[in-house]
Amino acid sequence: MLVEHAGVQRKSIVPDANLISDLGLDEYTLGGVVLNAERRTERELDGGAHYTTVSDLAISLCRAKTVRRLAGMRYIRTIDGAELKRRISAKGSRIVIDFSAEWCRPCQMIRRSLAEIASEQKERFDIVRIDIDKTPDVAELYGVRSIPTVVLLRNGRHIETKVGAAPKQLYVSYFLYYFGGQ
The missing domain is CATH 3.40.30.10 (Glutaredoxin)
Incomplete structure (x- = not known):
């Protein structure tokens, strides 16, 4: 999946396609997280964190940000x-x-x-x-x-x-x- 942030396209591999929409993130937000993740990758990897790809780091940052934002709120499931x-x-x-x-x-x-x-x-x-x-x-x-x-x-x-x-x-x-x- 390609995401774009501030005019720069980044390639991101998202393991669960519904993750972004379920967390209420749009592609622009994910693009910003991927861009920040690329900047932080060297520091994070040197600091002992092990991410197989920049996308893994980006997704973990998205989850952390969203969990903090939605702390205490109940998740509303999309059902069939x-x-x-x-x-x-x-x-x-x-x-x-x-x-x-x-x-x-x-x-x-x-x-x-x-x-x-x-x-x-x-x-x-x-x-x-x-x-x-x-x-x-x-x-x-x-x-x-x-x-x-x-x-x-x-x-x-x-x-x-x-x-x-x-x-x-x-x-x-x-x-x-x-x-x-x-």
């Missing part, structure tokens, strides 16, 4: 239709489905807010993400025509839909209202 059916079938389930796509900027804007809410409200409901490009049948089933769209399910029944990006506090109020929170 089969996993969603399994979660819905659980008795007493309260599920928030975030319909989004990797190319959608408003979806990326609300990602952090939803992760924070998932961490704060983990006892009350689950938040999962559905990528509409990978599972269009689930999006069609819930009538998703625009993204980001958030769908609320209680005991397997569709109770409400919210279309568009919103501030974190609005999402919190919305979820607590429909799920009976104080």
